[in-house]
Amino acid sequence: NAGVTQTPKFQVLKTGQSMTLQCAQDMNHEYMSWYRQDPGMGLRLIHYSVGAGITDQGEVPNGYNVSRSTTEDFPLRLLSAAPSQTSVYFCASSYSGGDGETQYFGPGTRLLVL
Amino acid sequence: AQKITQTQPGMFVQEKEAVTLDCTYDTSDQSYGLFWYKQPSSGEMIFLIYQGSYDEQNATEGRYSLNFQKARKSANLVISASQLGDSAMYFCAMRDIASGYSTLTFGKGTMLLVSP
Numbered sequence: 001n002a003g004v005t006q007t008p009k010f011q012v013l014k015t016g017q018s019m020t021l022q023c024a025q026d027m028n029h030e031y032m033s034w035y036r037q038d039p040g041m042g043l044r045l046i047h048y049s050v051g052a053g054i055t056d057q058g059e060v061p062n063g064y065n066v067s068r069s070t071t072e073d074f075p076l077r078l079l080s081a082a083p084s085q086t087s088v089y090f091c092a093s094s095y096s097g098g099d100g101e102t103q104y105f106g107p108g109t110r111l112l113v114l
Numbered sequence: 115a116q117k118i119t120q121t122q123p124g125m126f127v128q129e130k131e132a133v134t135l136d137c138t139y140d141t142s143d144q145s146y147g148l149f150w151y152k153q154p155s156s157g158e159m160i161f162l163i164y165q166g167s168y169d170e171q172n173a174t175e176g177r178y179s180l181n182f183q184k185a186r187k188s189a190n191l192v193i194s195a196s197q198l199g200d201s202a203m204y205f206c207a208m209r210d211i212a213s214g215y216s217t218l219t220f221g222k223g224t225m226l227l228v229s230p
Contacts, residue, residue: 031216042118042205042220050216058217090159094216102149103218105159 001026006091006106013081013113021076021109023091029104031094032074036060036087037108043090049074050096081113116141118206118221125226127196134181135191135224137206143167146208148189149218150180153203162204165189196228 007022025032033048035058045058047066055066063085065077074093078085088110092103117140127133139148150162165173165180173180177197181190193200203225207218 033213033217035220040123040222042222043207043218044220045210045213045217048213048217050214056213058213088157092159092217096216102161102164103159108157 003027004091004093004104004106006089006109008109009107010110011112013078013111015081015083015113017078017081019078019081021078021089021091021111023074023076023106024072025074025091025093025104026072027093027095027104028071029093029095030071031096032068033058033092033103034064034066034074034076035090035092037090038087046076046089078111083113085111086113087111116143116208116210116212116219118208118219120206120221120224122224123222125224127226127228129198129228129230130195132192132194133196133226135193135204135206135226137189137191137221139187139189139206139208141187141208141211143211146211147215148180148182149207149209150178150189150191151205151207152200153205153223154199155202159205163191193226198228198230201226201228 034046035043049055049068091106146167148165152160179192206221209215210217
């Protein structure tokens with residue numbers, strides 16, 4: 001299993017540009033989510049999905065869009081990039097049921113918006 | 115709303131010594147789960163240990179143990195016999211009831227530096 005994969009690893013954007021961060025998992029997990037990590041802030045939830053066709057907002061959803069058409073993929077779209085979106089983005093997946101189900105994280109995408 | 119508080123921005127420890135990283139939490143839920151993750155300088159998130167609120171014993175995983183004090187709402191991570199490779203950022207997290215437990219709420223993290 002590849003686990004959770006994210007592309008690209010690094011990206012530089014200009015203000016106003018749009019882009020899609022890709023996330024895929026091959027563990028047949030129902031749950032997928034996107035977090036952003038900023039210095040001194042920990043990880044904050046952007047959007048999440050509890051299954052194909054079902055998404056919801058997290059703590060910091062503004063400026064981001066998601067959809068989930070398949071169990072495997074959960075892309076994150078930046079509609080019009082802003083310098084405030086400079087961050088490290090993590091995708092995670094997990095399964096439902098049972099105690100101790102951990103989140104499996106992707107390697108992260110470093111995004112710089114100029 | 116749930117909240118995780120990590121009050122130690124940074125900790126220093128000498129190799130082979132034990133270190134405790136503090137974590138307190140706030141939740142109105144009776145059933146909850148607490149996690150610790152390690153983030154080395156390479157950036158990946160590494161799961162360390164899990165504690166369920168109804169677990170009678172403190173969780174242990176090798177050199178990691180979780181000092182769970184339910185009445186005080188604390189879930190401190192204890193690393194025994196620190197190694198240089200333990201230098202990293204450590205995050206305490208809780209399953210988020212608002213997302214149906216499908217996501218985590220994280221603390222701001224503690225940077226641990228292990229010196230020779």
